[in-house]
Amino acid sequence: xxxxxxxxxxxxxxxxxxxxxxxxxxxxxxxxxxxxxxxxxxxxxxxxxxxxxxxxxxxxxxxxxxxxxxxxxxxxxxxxxxxxxxxxxxxxxxxxxxxxxxxxxxxxxxxxxxxxxxxxxxxxxxxxxxxxxxxxxxxxxxxxxxxxxxxxxxxxxxxxxxxxxxxxxxxxxxxxxxxxxxxxxxxxxxxxxxxxxxxxxxxxxxxxxxxxxxxxxxxxxxxxxxxxxxxxxxxxxxxxxxxxxxxxxxxxxxxxxxxxxxxxxxxxxxxxxxxxxxxxxxxxxxxxxxxxxxxxxxxxxxxxxxxxxxxxxxxxxxxxxxxxxxxxxxxxxxxxxxxxxxxxxxxxxxxxxxxxxxxxxxxxxxxxxxxxxxxxxxxxxxxxxxxxxxxxxxxxxxxxxxxxxxxxxxxxxxxxxxxxxxxxxxxxxxxxxxxxxxxxxxxxxxxxxxxxx
Amino acid sequence: xxxxxxxxxxxxxxxxxxxxxxxxxxxxxxxxxxxxxxxxxxxxxxxxxxxxxxxxxxxxxxxxxxxxxxxxxxxxxxxxxxxxxxxxxxxxxxxxxxxxxxxxxxxxxxxxxxxxxxxxxxxxxxxxxxxxxxxxxxxxxxxxxxxxxxxxxxxxxxxxxxxxxxxxxxxxxxxxxxxxxxxxxxxxxxxxxxxxxxxxxxxxxxxxxxxxxxxxxxxxxxxxxxxxxxxxxxxxxxxxxxxxxxxxxxxxxxxxxxxxxxxxxxxxxxxxxxxxxxxxxxxxxxxxxxxxxxxxxxxxxxxxxxxxxxxxxxxxxxxxxxxxxxxxxxxxxxxxxxxxxxxxxxxxxxxxxxxxxxxxxxxxxxxxxxxxxxxxxxxxxxxxxxxxxxxxxxxxxxxxxxxxxxxxxxxxxxxxxxxxxxxxxxxxxxxxxxxxxxxxxxxxxxxxxxxxxxxxxxxxxxxxxxxxxxxxxxxxxxxxxxxxxxxxxxxxxx
Ligand SMILES: [Zn+2]
Numbered sequence: 001x002x003x004x005x006x007x008x009x010x011x012x013x014x015x016x017x018x019x020x021x022x023x024x025x026x027x028x029x030x031x032x033x034x035x036x037x038x039x040x041x042x043x044x045x046x047x048x049x050x051x052x053x054x055x056x057x058x059x060x061x062x063x064x065x066x067x068x069x070x071x072x073x074x075x076x077x078x079x080x081x082x083x084x085x086x087x088x089x090x091x092x093x094x095x096x097x098x099x100x101x102x103x104x105x106x107x108x109x110x111x112x113x114x115x116x117x118x119x120x121x122x123x124x125x126x127x128x129x130x131x132x133x134x135x136x137x138x139x140x141x142x143x144x145x146x147x148x149x150x151x152x153x154x155x156x157x158x159x160x161x162x163x164x165x166x167x168x169x170x171x172x173x174x175x176x177x178x179x180x181x182x183x184x185x186x187x188x189x190x191x192x193x194x195x196x197x198x199x200x201x202x203x204x205x206x207x208x209x210x211x212x213x214x215x216x217x218x219x220x221x222x223x224x225x226x227x228x229x230x231x232x233x234x235x236x237x238x239x240x241x242x243x244x245x246x247x248x249x250x251x252x253x254x255x256x257x258x259x260x261x262x263x264x265x266x267x268x269x270x271x272x273x274x275x276x277x278x279x280x281x282x283x284x285x286x287x288x289x290x291x292x293x294x295x296x297x298x299x300x301x302x303x304x305x306x307x308x309x310x311x312x313x314x315x316x317x318x319x320x321x322x323x324x325x326x327x328x329x330x331x332x333x334x335x336x337x338x339x340x341x342x343x344x345x346x347x348x349x350x351x352x353x354x355x356x357x358x359x360x361x362x363x364x365x366x367x368x369x370x371x372x373x374x375x376x377x378x379x380x381x382x383x384x385x386x387x388x389x390x391x392x393x394x395x396x397x398x399x400x401x402x403x404x405x406x407x408x409x410x411x412x413x414x415x416x417x418x419x420x421x422x423x424x425x426x427x428x429x430x431x432x433x434x435x436x437x438x439x440x441x442x443x444x445x446x447x448x449x450x451x452x453x
Numbered sequence: 454x455x456x457x458x459x460x461x462x463x464x465x466x467x468x469x470x471x472x473x474x475x476x477x478x479x480x481x482x483x484x485x486x487x488x489x490x491x492x493x494x495x496x497x498x499x500x501x502x503x504x505x506x507x508x509x510x511x512x513x514x515x516x517x518x519x520x521x522x523x524x525x526x527x528x529x530x531x532x533x534x535x536x537x538x539x540x541x542x543x544x545x546x547x548x549x550x551x552x553x554x555x556x557x558x559x560x561x562x563x564x565x566x567x568x569x570x571x572x573x574x575x576x577x578x579x580x581x582x583x584x585x586x587x588x589x590x591x592x593x594x595x596x597x598x599x600x601x602x603x604x605x606x607x608x609x610x611x612x613x614x615x616x617x618x619x620x621x622x623x624x625x626x627x628x629x630x631x632x633x634x635x636x637x638x639x640x641x642x643x644x645x646x647x648x649x650x651x652x653x654x655x656x657x658x659x660x661x662x663x664x665x666x667x668x669x670x671x672x673x674x675x676x677x678x679x680x681x682x683x684x685x686x687x688x689x690x691x692x693x694x695x696x697x698x699x700x701x702x703x704x705x706x707x708x709x710x711x712x713x714x715x716x717x718x719x720x721x722x723x724x725x726x727x728x729x730x731x732x733x734x735x736x737x738x739x740x741x742x743x744x745x746x747x748x749x750x751x752x753x754x755x756x757x758x759x760x761x762x763x764x765x766x767x768x769x770x771x772x773x774x775x776x777x778x779x780x781x782x783x784x785x786x787x788x789x790x791x792x793x794x795x796x797x798x799x800x801x802x803x804x805x806x807x808x809x810x811x812x813x814x815x816x817x818x819x820x821x822x823x824x825x826x827x828x829x830x831x832x833x834x835x836x837x838x839x840x841x842x843x844x845x846x847x848x849x850x851x852x853x854x855x856x857x858x859x860x861x862x863x864x865x866x867x868x869x870x871x872x873x874x875x876x877x878x879x880x881x882x883x884x885x886x887x888x889x890x891x892x893x894x895x896x897x898x899x900x901x902x903x904x905x906x907x908x909x910x911x912x913x914x915x916x917x918x919x920x921x922x923x924x925x926x927x928x929x930x931x932x933x934x935x936x937x938x939x940x941x942x943x944x945x946x947x
Pocket of ligand 1: 708713917918919
């Protein structure tokens with residue numbers, strides 16, 4: 001963003017301050033690019049350059065918010081929009097608690113995770129990486145995938161003080177799916193990063209080449225419903241721990257008695273002692289977030305400490321509503337590693353039968369109070385006997401509880417990996433979790449299995 | 454209208470420019486106005502009071518058999534936007550195995566406006582809040598722990614130009630609403646019962662739809678009564694039985710296991726890296742026994758009042774009413790122009806004759822993909838809900854999803870629901886708690902044994918269907934009657 005836009009926003013903030021309006025103004029600019037692959041071709045190649053301005057106005061126990069995506073070019077236009085939101089807040093209904101304005105704790109200017117080369121990555125780089133994968137792994141397979149990259153720049157001010165926060169970062173999320181055109185099984189490879197060069201063809205080529213012989217030479221295995229020892233891979237752990245913590249450790253969910261921890265208290269032992277989960281903005285495996293929604297400088301917080309319920313995360317409005325203190329949330333979920341070997345096959349070599357499920361497709365929650373989730377295996381899932389991969393497994397459904405999955409832990413990898421959890425609904429908002437590369441769990445409920453992959 | 458004229462001039466000039474530079478096809482969508490408003494009362498507090506205004510331009514260029522897309526919110530840079538779309542298409546064309554082709558169509562012009570009486574965006578905030586507060590009041594009881602009222606309103610004015618000379622203009626109005634009441638049951642589990650605003654097939658979809666008590670607000674008492682029954686009800690035991698889906702649940706069943714597997718881009722493998730594939734392939738059309746003879750499903754369905762009715766799709770194709778499944782046999786799917794061209798090319802025969810008008814995008818900054826319009830099950834001849842209950846020996850009736858999880862090729866599924874009524878020997882015996890059911894799609898639809906008549910038919914609205922990369926949320930409709938399936942695994946294995 002240019003200095004002119006910055007000064008337009010701060011000037012509008014000052015005008016609002018002078019009028020006694022309680023407002024926050026958040027500028028969000030994204031430069032997004034996405035290459036989509038389908039049937040060994042680039043099926044879509046997109047660029048979006050979008051600027052949004054979010055305005056929130058609070059009047060006593062009333063509030064209003066507005067987002068403008070389009071052209072705002074002058075201080076007067078921006079200030080008029082603030083006035084409109086202020087009018088809207090005035091016509092809103094009183095709440096039984098006072099909404100809180102974001103108070104930016106200190107001036108922030110950070111672009112530690114910004115890389116100009118990634119921001120301006122030529123789409124031909126992506127096309128070349130995919131081409132190299134197709135050529136090296138074999139052009140007879142069907143490939144699809146997507147590769148999103150770009151930059152997000154935010155600038156925030158509020159009328160609470162004269163501070164401002166500017167943050168710019170780049171991120172990329174790469175995925176490639178290999179499907180056998182007749183046998184129909186699918187393998188997947190994921191990569192993530194903040195700099196150009198973080199994604200390479202070699203990583204995916206090696207991943208595919210290492211698992212392909214098992215798939216090529218063995219028939220699919222139908223898993224009878226029942227309880228199994230299961231090794232979850234990082235994608236599955238990332239999604240599961242996110243859901244477990246969001247439902248169980250968000251102050252709002254706990255106060256509303258919505259989630260699986262509703263009848264638990266801080267200090268209770270709720271998961272296996274090997275499970276520790278933090279909100280950690282200092283991890284180098286997540287995308288940085290300098291400020292919490294309440295404007296605090298983000299700091300490391302512990303939600304689950306060696307299986308013990310250690311803390312809840314409060315956003316500013318939940319804190320106000322329930323008379324609690326807002327916490328400096330970064331939304332940077334980190335699950336600590338264990339002491340298992342880096343290769344999960346080594347960890348399961350004395351076990352007769354284990355299912356390896358690297359990712360869970362379409363997870364949902366039939367019962368939040370009991371922490372019941374359901375989802376099915378998809379990419380690269382295999383049956384393992386005595387530490388040897390035996391065969392790929394057909395699409396199998398897990399329906400179980402968070403307390404079992406993170407309670408019946410037998411071993412956790414000593415290595416962690418960054419799992420990119422960003423989506424591209426709405427605005428660009430990179431997010432990632434840091435999780436162990438695998439986790440071995442006892443007594444996981446498999447409740448259904450298809451006769452296909 | 455000078456903004457419009459300036460924009461039109463710049464867009465048509467740029468379309469000409471990229472066509473002269475070798476593009477096969479190009480189109481542009483200008484969202485003059487994309488306004489939405491969300492209001493949410495949580496336990497009586499207006500915690501959501503949010504408006505969004507978006508406007509901008511999205512441009513597609515097809516070059517060398519590959520798509521390039523670019524979007525800008527600053528319409529001063531229209532030339533740059535076309536340059537980017539063209540550059541993206543050129544770079545994409547370097548890695549193309551099957552060249553995409555739109556087929557040839559003559560240009561046309563047209564306009565469409567959703568049927569509405571009162572533009573919901575224009576209603577004053579105080580009137581909106583007063584109405585929602587009154588609905589919230591009717592949901593309030595001492596024993597109810599959580600109440601949520603959520604309303605989403607949309608107004609879009611969209612202009613479309615293509616290199617074939619097509620120009621269409623649309624004004625779309627949508628109104629969505631949900632009410633949910635929650636309370637803790639005898640085991641301290643949070644239970645919920647909800648009601649979503651539905652449509653009359655030929656009604657109007659402005660503010661007046663929301664305030665029609667028959668379609669939404671008048672259901673508050675029933676929501677409360679049924680929630681109270683759930684709180685003390687026994688759990689549904691695991692077992693095989695008949696499952697009767699009320700439209701509040703049936704629409705999601707249709708959405709996930711007829712709608713999504715019948716999107717042609719998905720069938721062709723263009724969604725594999727995100728949403729997944731489909732168990733349907735090009736050989737399935739005209740052959741696959743998708744369901745029993747009682748299953749007839751349509752696309753669009755000439756429903757005038759639905760979020761899935763929009764006059765012209767994002768390629769300017771007029772909406773079209775046609776069958777997807779005819780008496781159990783799969784006959785067609787949800788299609789756009791480039792996808793049917795590729796499908797026919799791949800199959801070496803004409804599987805599809807014309808676009809189904811299902812090319813849609815969520816906003817100016819997303820490229821259109823194949824989406825559901827209205828995907829419907831047509832009414833049958835098995836009478837009313839009571840008639841269907843009377844012929845059921847051992848079953849449950851279920852309503853409203855709490856959870857949905859579907860296999861990546863849509864070949865299997867698991868649904869959790871808010872409430873079940875047990876049916877034994879032709880009558881309802883009691884309410885059951887925490888119902889769920891699962892199945893394998895083709896086997897399930899072949900066990901469709903009863904389809905209700907017109908009296909059981911409603912059009913349910915879906916406002917948040919997710920698909921595509923970059924991701925896109927889409928709104929659509931499902932018209933359907935009460936339906937019954939036999940031999941369904943329901944409840945959870947202990
Ligand atoms: Zn959907």
